[in-house]
Every structure is written in structure tokens, then in C-alpha cells.
Amino acid sequence: MSEMNRREALQNLLAIPAGLAMAPGALERAAAHAHDALEPPHETPAQGGSEQGAGAQSAAARPYSPKHFTTDEWRLVRLLVNYVIPRDARSGSATDAGVPEFMDFMLGENAGMRTWMKNGLGWMNAECRARFGKGFVSSNDVQRREVLDAIAFPKKSAAELKAGADFFSNFRNLTASGFFSSRVGIADLGYIGNRPVTTWQGTPPEVMRKLGL
Amino acid sequence: MPQTSSGAQAPTVYDVAIVGSGAGGGMAAHQLTKAGAKVVLLEAGGYWDNQSAQYSAMLKMPYDSPRRGASTPDRPFGEWDACIGGWQIPGEPYTKAEGTKFDWWRGRMLGGRTNHWGRISLRFGPDDFRRKSLDGLGDDWPISYDDVKPYYDEVDTLIGIFGSRENLPNDPDGIFHDAPAPRYYEHLVKRTADRMSITCIPARLSIITKPLNGRAPCHYCGQCNRGCTTNSNFSSGNVLVMPALRTGRLTLLTDAMVREVMTGADGRATGVAYIDKKTGEDREVRAKIVVLAASALESSRIMMNSKSSHHPQGLGNASGVLGKYITDTTGTDVAGFIPSLVDVPRHNADGVGGGHVFMPWWLDNKTLDFPRGYHIEVWGGLGMPSYGFMGGIQSYPEGGGYGAGLKQQYRKYWGATVGFSGRGEMIPNDKSFAELDPQVKDRFGIPVLKFHWEWADHELKQVKHMQETFRAIVAEMGGEVWSPMPTREQGYGIANGGAIIHELGGARMGQRERDSAVNKHCQAWDCDNLFVADGAPFVSQADKNPTWTILALSMRTSAFITQQRKAGVL
Numbered sequence: 001m002s003e004m005n006r007r008e009a010l011q012n013l014l015a016i017p018a019g020l021a022m023a024p025g026a027l028e029r030a031a032a033h034a035h036d037a038l039e040p041p042h043e044t045p046a047q048g049g050s051e052q053g054a055g056a057q058s059a060a061a062r063p064y065s066p067k068h069f070t071t072d073e074w075r076l077v078r079l080l081v082n083y084v085i086p087r088d089a090r091s092g093s094a095t096d097a098g099v100p101e102f103m104d105f106m107l108g109e110n111a112g113m114r115t116w117m118k119n120g121l122g123w124m125n126a127e128c129r130a131r132f133g134k135g136f137v138s139s140n141d142v143q144r145r146e147v148l149d150a151i152a153f154p155k156k157s158a159a160e161l162k163a164g165a166d167f168f169s170n171f172r173n174l175t176a177s178g179f180f181s182s183r184v185g186i187a188d189l190g191y192i193g194n195r196p197v198t199t200w201q202g203t204p205p206e207v208m209r210k211l212g213l
Numbered sequence: 214m215p216q217t218s219s220g221a222q223a224p225t226v227y228d229v230a231i232v233g234s235g236a237g238g239g240m241a242a243h244q245l246t247k248a249g250a251k252v253v254l255l256e257a258g259g260y261w262d263n264q265s266a267q268y269s270a271m272l273k274m275p276y277d278s279p280r281r282g283a284s285t286p287d288r289p290f291g292e293w294d295a296c297i298g299g300w301q302i303p304g305e306p307y308t309k310a311e312g313t314k315f316d317w318w319r320g321r322m323l324g325g326r327t328n329h330w331g332r333i334s335l336r337f338g339p340d341d342f343r344r345k346s347l348d349g350l351g352d353d354w355p356i357s358y359d360d361v362k363p364y365y366d367e368v369d370t371l372i373g374i375f376g377s378r379e380n381l382p383n384d385p386d387g388i389f390h391d392a393p394a395p396r397y398y399e400h401l402v403k404r405t406a407d408r409m410s411i412t413c414i415p416a417r418l419s420i421i422t423k424p425l426n427g428r429a430p431c432h433y434c435g436q437c438n439r440g441c442t443t444n445s446n447f448s449s450g451n452v453l454v455m456p457a458l459r460t461g462r463l464t465l466l467t468d469a470m471v472r473e474v475m476t477g478a479d480g481r482a483t484g485v486a487y488i489d490k491k492t493g494e495d496r497e498v499r500a501k502i503v504v505l506a507a508s509a510l511e512s513s514r515i516m517m518n519s520k521s522s523h524h525p526q527g528l529g530n531a532s533g534v535l536g537k538y539i540t541d542t543t544g545t546d547v548a549g550f551i552p553s554l555v556d557v558p559r560h561n562a563d564g565v566g567g568g569h570v571f572m573p574w575w576l577d578n579k580t581l582d583f584p585r586g587y588h589i590e591v592w593g594g595l596g597m598p599s600y601g602f603m604g605g606i607q608s609y610p611e612g613g614g615y616g617a618g619l620k621q622q623y624r625k626y627w628g629a630t631v632g633f634s635g636r637g638e639m640i641p642n643d644k645s646f647a648e649l650d651p652q653v654k655d656r657f658g659i660p661v662l663k664f665h666w667e668w669a670d671h672e673l674k675q676v677k678h679m680q681e682t683f684r685a686i687v688a689e690m691g692g693e694v695w696s697p698m699p700t701r702e703q704g705y706g707i708a709n710g711g712a713i714i715h716e717l718g719g720a721r722m723g724q725r726e727r728d729s730a731v732n733k734h735c736q737a738w739d740c741d742n743l744f745v746a747d748g749a750p751f752v753s754q755a756d757k758n759p760t761w762t763i764l765a766l767s768m769r770t771s772a773f774i775t776q777q778r779k780a781g782v783l
Contacts, residue, residue, distance in 0.1 A: 084615050105279040153613045169613065173604045176623060180598040181275035181282065189627060193563035194272060194597050196432035200422075200564060202394025207558045213400045 066100070068107035068114055073121050075137050077103060080124070083148060084175040091188035094179050102178035120167035127164055227253045227464070229774070230485050230500035232471045232515065235325025236760050237747035237767040238506030239449030239457075240368075244771035245504075246462040250778065253498050254454065255469040255487055257507070258297060258321030261328065261440070263451045269295065269440035275599045282599035287321075291599070295440035295448070296329030297322045300711070304656030308663040315666040315710040317510060323467060324450030325508070326714065327760070331567045332418040332437060332446050333590070334374050335757035336365050336765075338383030344640075344753055348584050350671075351640045352538075354752040355724045355733040358385070364765035364772075372447045372764070373425040376417035384573040384757075390422040392569065393433070396562045398554060398593040398631050399570045405689045411589075411682075412575040419447035419761070420565050428452070435596065437566025446566065466498070472659050473519040474503050474743060480523030482743045488657045502742045502774060502783055506767065509748035510539065510647055513719030514662050516730070516737075516745075517649050529720055529730035529737040529745075536648050536662075538641035540754040542715035543587065543668075544708040545676045548632035549687030549694045550609065557628040562595040574756045583674035586756040587637030589683075595628045603627060608695045633686060635679030638756045641718060642669050645710065666710040677705040715759055720749035734773040735766060742783055746770050 066074045081094035081103075094100075107114045124147065125135040132143050139147075148168070151157050157165040179185040203213075228250040231238045242254045263269050270293035275281045282291045289299045298320040307317050320326035339358040344351050362385070369388035376389035392415035395403060406413035420431050431445040444451045457463040468490035475497060477483045484499035505512040513536050517527040529535055574586030602623075607613035609626050644667035649660045680698055687694050699706035723729025726738040735750045737743040746767040748759050755762075777783040 085620050086616055088617050088620060102279065102281065106283065109280065109283070109285075148615055152615045153611075154607050155612050169605075169607050172606065172613070172615065172619070173601075176606065177281060177600050177602050177604075180602045180623065181600060183274075183276050186274065186276070186598060189598060189624065190559035191595065191598055192559060193561045193595065194274065194434055194436065195561070196272075196434055197561065197563075198432070200393045200431075200433045203397045203400060203562070204558075204560050207397050207560055208400065210558050211397060211401070211553060213397065213404070 064101055064104075066104045068104050068117075069100075072135075072137070073118070074100065076121050076124065076135075077117075079137060079144075080121075080171065081175045081178075083144065084172050085179045092184050094175055097179045097182035097184035099175055099178035099182070102182075103174060106174070116167070116170070120164075120171060123164050123167055127161075225253075225499070226484075227251050227498060227500040228778070229253075229502045229504060230255065230498050231504045231506060231746075232485060233257075233325060233505070233507035233511070233747065234323050234454055234465075235320060235449050235506065235508065235747065236327050236763045238504070239324065239327070239453035240764050240767035241504050241506060241746045241771050242457040242463055243453040244768055245774065246457040246460040248771070248775040248778075249462070250775070251462050252457070253464045253466060253500065254457075255466045255471055255485065255498070256323050256325075257319075257470045257490075258323065258325075258467065260465075260467045261295070261297075261323040261450050262455075263295070263440040263444055263448060264442055266442070269442050271436050271439045271442050272434060273439075275597065280600065283601070290329065290438065293436075293439045294329060295322075295438060296320050296326055298326065298329070305661075306653060306655060307661050308650045308653050310663065310665045313664055313666045313710075315664040317662070317664070317711050317716070318714045319508065319511065322450075323454060323465075324448045327447065327449040328440060329438060330714075330758075330760060331590075332420055332565075333567065333571070333758045334387075334417055334419040334447075334761040335573075335588070336385045336387060337361070337755045337757055337762050338381075338385055340383045341753060341755040341757070344585075348578070350584055352721075352723070352728075352752050355722055355729075360733075361762070361765050361769065364768045365761065367768060368761060368764045371426070372419055372452055373421035373428070374417060374419045374761075375415075375422050377415040379414050381412070381414075381573060387417065389417070390425075390430075392416065393422065393431075393564055395569045396564055396594050397557060397560075398551070398628070399568070399591060401551070401554070401690060402591050402631065402686070403570055405686055406572060409686065409689055410575075411572055411686070413570055413572050416568050416571045418565060418567050420567070421445055431565055433564050435563030435566050469496075470657055470659075471507065471515055472657065473515060474505070474528055474740075476519065476521045476523060476528070476740065480521070480740060482528075482740055502744070502778075504744045504746050504770070504774075505749070506746040509716045509719050509751070510662060512745055512747055512749045513539075513647060514649070514659075516720060518660055524739065528740050528743055531739045532727045532729070534721065534728060534730050536719050537643075537646045538721045538752070539645055539647055539716060539718040540639040540641050540751075541710050541717070542713040542754060542758070543637040543639050543672045543676055544635060544713040545679050545699075545706040546632060546634045547680060547683035547687065547694055547696070547706075548630055549683075549690065549692040550626070551629055551631050551687070551690050551692040553691055554629040554631070556625045557595065559595070562628070563597070568592060581678065583671050583678065585638035585640060585671065585675065587635045587675060587679055588756050589679075590634040590636060591631065592634070593628070593631035598627075631687070631690065631692070633679075633683040635676065635683070636713065636715075636756065636758070637672070637675045637679065638754045639672050640669065641753070642667065647719060664710075668704065668707060668710075672707065673701070673705055676707040677701075680705055715748075715754070717748040717751035717754055717759055720745050721752050722750040723752070735770045736773070744770050744774065 085094040087093040151165040151168045154165040234256040300316040342354040375392045429443040469487045471487045482503040486497045519528040572589035650663040720730035
């Protein structure tokens with residue numbers, strides 16, 4: 001990458017901490033709410049809203065034991081990443097690409113990110129509980145999508161949901177970071193660089209033609 | 214293994230002690246050992262060798278690390294960036310006057326920040342050495358382009374650079390290897406710039422495209438910043454220091470944090486005192502000549518801290534000029550979404566580790582409301598997806614989303630963003646300077662720098678022009694900029710001082726001792742065996758990246774030292 005690309009990349013890297021810095025008190029209040037007495041000891045996945053609903057592979061088969069997520073958070077995060085990037089005809093899902101494990105590693109690197117993640121997942125639960133009387137994992141697919149639809153388009157989301165919309169934008173960024181930097185994601189994108197080339201040929205003629213150049 | 218010595222060996226008086234192994238120090242070590250001098254080179258950071266997989270992360274894929282290329286505390290530009298250092302280094306603070314926004318980058322490794330930079334290698338032009346004569350602002354250099362030209366030529370042939378012959382009046386051509394053809398989006402930028410009468414030419418980067426001095430040509434993996442294992446680009450450690458070590462006349466001391474230049478009863482330099490960071494012990498090396506090349510501001514700091522009865526204000530500071538006239542390149546960036554580039558057919562668009570085209574300053578400041586120019590760097594493409602990939606997808610037309618539709622957005626929009634970075638000339642001003650903080654010391658007990666920084670109207674208006682220009686180019690490309698035009702209160706988006714990492718000045722050269730620290734040979738006025746061979750002697754910033762001029766001036770100073778040694782003067 002050029003110097004300026006790296007500066008830009010650096011700005012991208014900073015996007016998440018900056019998002020954290022801007023996270024208003026609402027996110028923390030929601031998270032505190034999520035920890036109140038209404039919280040069941042463990043969330044039980046809803047009947048009709050299993051991980052398959054978001055296109056995931058079986059989570060139970062994985063031996064990975066998260067270091068920075070509780071059991072409940074791990075369930076939620078494994079569901080949520082696959083709502084962001086599900087399996088489709090071209091490639092696997094975010095859990096197929098190891099995105100939750102990547103997130104677990106990054107949380108270990110950055111205390112600010114740990115707080116942000118816990119508050120954000122807490123917000124998701126609190127919002128579901130306010131709407132449906134149960135957390136995100138226990139809600140069904142239709143209910144989860146209702147919440148996601150309300151926060152996934154930040155320009156259109158309601159002012160009182162801003163904390164959740166900000167969290168989700170950054171969570172989406174982090175999911176994309178993990179997915180598209182994985183083997184699965186690199187193959188999906190068709191990235192074919194980072195390899196020695198004897199002679200630089202410039203832009204292939206068919207690309208020039210397609211772009212009208 | 215590094216040819217380091219512990220410094221505990223029998224006392225030796227070296228011909229020359231050089232502080233810092235970046236562009237300036239590496240060049241001095243190369244030239245002086247070649248001329249037969251016995252040299253000791255002190256580097257505050259650790260050893261590094263691009264050719265060892267122990268150091269270089271070239272050709273690693275993002276999934277080879279659980280961090281996916283994200284930054285670490287000692288690598289702010291990503292875990293695989295070759296350069297160890299940053300704007301904050303534990304135990305090595307600096308302070309700022311109230312209201313000052315300034316960030317000081319330090320490289321801490323063999324080769325310094327030449328491990329990190331974008332290899333943009335621009336000669337200063339004839340006008341850049343005599344701006345005061347042209348517009349009354351800043352100062353003239355005590356030397357002209359013609360004085361430096363032979364050294365630029367020699368740097369070109371020694372290190373290698375690609376570019377194209379353009380015959381532009383203030384952007385002199387060099388001795389170039391062929392430049393690589395543009396990438397897809399660079400063709401579009403070039404065509405757009407031509408329509409707008411903005412000069413857009415092949416980049417000039419210190420990357421070789423044919424064999425040179427035993428180094429293989431570039432293999433276009435795009436990862437210059439990770440440390441090139443074939444040394445096809447320029448980094449001081451592998452291209453200058455390693456050959457100097459092979460002469461057998463260079464002693465390299467790594468992890469050697471220099472405290473001060475020692476002087477004798479006659480006020481002349483006798484060597485340098487340093488802290489061996491591995492043991493924490495105070496040590497010194499003796500030398501007949503000392504060359505400071507620790508970076509513009511670090512060299513200034515060392516000179517300020519080199520106080521003695523002969524030099525109560527520090528070395529080179531009889532006139533109180535030390536730490537003054539410091540500048541950094543001005544900078545601001547704008548990115549645009551270009552709909553015609555959506556769904557770009559996949560191909561290898563990596564190329565060299567930097568832009569293949571750029572825009573040198575193309576306008577006449579006499580017709581504008583700001584006095585100095587800038588150049589434009591262009592970025593975009595289908596670069597390696599890593600941590601931070603397409604952050605901010607909610608800015609694209611769909612406004613965010615999730616699920617299958619979102620996944621498709623990433624695919625179609627990847628490669629459809631083009632960015633422009635303006636890099637302009639700041640004029641030295643009285644409100645921007647560095648001094649020793651009277652209270653604060655670093656973990657070695659060395660007094661630290663305190664920065665004062667203020668942009669003048671000149672810089673703010675220039676950056677406003679950058680913003681307006683980049684937005685106009687994006688519009689001409691049929692694209693859209695999502696960020697709003699920054700306001701005057703936001704400094705028009707100007708980067709903090711120090712953020713572009715082109716700090717210059719602090720021990721500037723001049724015709725007279727009363728307003729300069731060093732003479733036209735970069736020799737301290739008040740200490741004839743002390744030289745400064747980094748960015749500190751610069752009189753002006755120019756709208757060019759400084760490295761090529763640091764190299765040329767260090768080569769010129771080294772030639773002067775060699776001539777003076779031969780003549781028996783030094």
C-alpha cells in the first residue's frame with residue numbers, strides 16, 4: 001500500500017475506537033438495563049429462530065472456547081455476524097469464515113473494544129426485551145429482523161435508536177473486516193494480488209473496455 | 214546477525230560517529246566508509262534486515278495473522294508495517310503548549326522511517342531554494358538547485374528511482390528507470406486531470422524496475438511497506454547501511470539512545486554519550502567528527518541538550534535559532550465514490566507499493582490567494598483486503614443493511630473508491646517551534662521537546678484549495694464525495710502538524726551565524742567538527758517529499774567531510 005493508502009487504512013482502523021468514543025450514554029444505560037434482574041441465567045434459543053435462520057453452519061460442532069465473550073454473548077455474536085454476512089451461492093457465512101473467533105482475538109487486544117462490544121450486545125438484548133419480552137437469541141427470526149431493520153440503515157433509524165445504530169455500523173465494519181480478510185472472503189472477492197509478477201502489464205485491455213477507458 | 218558491538222570494548226576513537234540510521238545517517242555511513250573513514254553508527258532502535266523472513270512480512274496474507282493486519286502499539290500503520298515507531302512511544306514523551314496540535318513520529322529501528330515511507334522521491338526545484346527572492350516569504354537557502362543537482366543525480370544512480378522525463382520547470386527530471394503503467398482507476402484520474410488541465414504524470418518512486426547494484430527489480434506485490442526481501446525499493450538499512458557494513462569499516466550500535474554530543478575544553482565535539490537500552494547503562498563513543506542524523510527534531514533536541522561552558526545554550530545555538538523554523542507538509546484527504554468503477558472486473562491491480570501517477574503543483578500562486586503549492590497523491594484500487602476493509606459501508610448508496618444484499622454491496626463497491634491526498638508547502642513561522650521542556654524528562658532522563666504550533670492563513674487557504682480541487686475532480690469523474698466540505702473552523706480538514714511525518718528545520722542552514730545553526734555544508738557554526746545530515750538544516754519545506762533532498766544533502770555533506778579530512782582540516 002502507498003503511504004496515503006496506509007493513512008487512509010489507519011483512519012479506517014480508527015473508525016471503531018472513534019465510534020466507541022462517540023457512543024452516547026444510551027448504550028451504557030441499555031447495557032446496564034440488560035444486566036438487571038430480568039436477565040435469565042442463560043438464554044435459550046427460540047424454536048423458530050435458530051442459527052440456521054441466519055444461514056449458519058452448526059455452531060455446536062466447533063470446539064472453540066471464547067476468551068472474551070460469555071456463553072450467552074457468544075451465542076448472540078455467532079447469530080449476529082451471520083445476519084450481517086450469511087452464506088450464499090458464492091461463499092460461506094461469517095461463522096464459516098471464523099469471524100467470531102477473530103472478534104474474540106481483537107477483544108483481547110483492546111480493552112475499549114471489549115467494553116464497546118459488551119455494551120452493544122447488551123443493547124441488542126435490551127431492545128429485544130423491550131419489544132418482545134426476551135433477549136435477541138430467544139427472539140425469533142422475524143423479531144430479530146425487526147430490530148435489525150430499525151438500526152441497519154443509520155440515516156433512516158429513529159433518533160432514540162442512535163446508540164444501537166452506531167453500534168451496529170461498527171459491528172458490521174468489524175464483521176466485514178473479519179470476513180473479507182479470511183480465506184473465504186478473499187476467495188469471494190476474487191483478490192489475486194500480493195504475489196510476485198515478473199513484468200507489470202498494466203491494466204488488462206478487457207478491464208479498460210469494460211470501464212469505458 | 215548484526216555486526217554490532219557492545220560498546221564495552223577497548224576505547225577507540227572513530228573517524229566519524231553518526232547518530233541515526235535513516236536516510237541521512239545511512240547515506241553518510243555509506244559515503245564515509247566508502248571514502249575510507251572508520252565510522253560508528255548509533256541507532257536508537259533495534260536491528261532489522263529486509264532479507265530475513267524473521268523481519269519482513271512480505272507476501273503474507275491477512276489470514277496468516279489472527280489480527281488480520283490491524284495496528285499494534287509499536288506499529289500504528291498495521292502489524293506488518295516494517296517501521297517500528299509511532300507518534301507515541303512508551304517512555305519517550307513530548308509536550309505541547311496549550312492549544313498546540315502536533316504529533317511527533319519517531320522511527321526506532323535500523324533504517325528509521327525509510328522502512329515506512331511511500332518512496333515518493335521528488336527533487337526540490339530551482340524555485341524551492343529561493344522562495345524569499347520570489348515572493349518575500351520564508352527564506353532563501355544558502356545553496357541553489359545547481360549546487361545539489363550533481364548529488365541528486367548520484368543518488369538516482371546509487372539508489373534507483375522510476376519516473377518519466379517531463380521537462381517541468383520546478384519539478385526537475387532525474388535519472389529514471391521506466392515507470393510502471395497506470396492502474397485502472399489511475400487511467401480514469403489521468404484522463405479527468407487532462408480535461409481539467411491539471412498536470413498528471415507518472416509517479417517518481419525510489420523503486421527499481423530494472424536490476425541495479427545487485428538488487429533485483431520490483432516484482433509488483435504492492436507491499437513495499439512491509440520490508441522488501443529483494444530490496445527492490447529503497448530503505449536505508451538494506452540499501453545503504455548493509456553495503457557500508459561490508460566495507461569492514463562500519464561499527465553499528467543498535468539500541469543506542471543518544472543523550473548528547475560531548476565536547477572538549479576547546480568546544481569541539483569529542484564523541485557522543487548514549488544509553489545502551491539493553492542494559493540501561495550510560496556509555497560513550499569517541500570520534501573526531503560527529504554527524505547528527507536522528508531526524509530533524511531529534512537532532513535539534515540532541516543539540517539543545519549538548520550544553521557545556523563553551524555552549525551554554527547547546528550546540529549550534531549561539532544565535533538561539535535551534536528549534537525554530539520547523540515545518541511539516543500540509544495535508545488533507547478526500548475520497549470519492551465513482552459509480553463507473555462499480556463491479557470492476559477482477560485483476561491484479563497491486564503494482565508497486567504506491568501510486569503510479571501523481572500531480573505535481575500545476576498552478577501559479579501569483580493568481581491565487583495563497584503563496585505556495587502542493588502536489589496530489591492518488592489512491593484506490595483492488596488492494597489486499599485487511600483489517601478495516603471497506604469500513605463505513607453505510608455511506609454507499611444503499612445506506613447500510615445486512616444479509617445477502619449487504620454481502621453483494623461489498624463485492625460491487627470494492628475498488629470503486631478513489632482518493633486524493635494533498636501534500637503542500639508550509640512556510641516557517643514564528644509561532645511554530647520546539648524548545649526543551651524545563652520540567653519533563655524521558656525514561657532515560659533526557660529533557661524532552663515541547664512543541665508550539667500554529668498554521669498561518671497561507672496553509673489554511675492552501676488546504677481549502679486542495680479540498681475544493683479534489684471535490685471538483687471527483688465530480689468530473691462522475692463521482693460523489695460523502696464527507697461535507699470542512700469549514701474554516703475545522704481548518705478545512707488540515708492534518709495536525711507532524712501527522713504527515715515530514716518535519717523539517719530546527720537547525721537550519723544559512724549564510725550567517727546570527728540566523729542559522731549550520732552553514733551551507735550543514736556544519737555547525739560554533740563547532741566545526743559537528744554536522745547535521747537529516748531534515749534539520751532545511752530552510753524551506755517545498756511541495757515535495759523531503760527524503761530525496763535529505764539523501765542528496767547528506768551525500769554532499771559527506772563529500773565535504775571527506776575533502777576536509779583529506780586536506781587535514783578535520
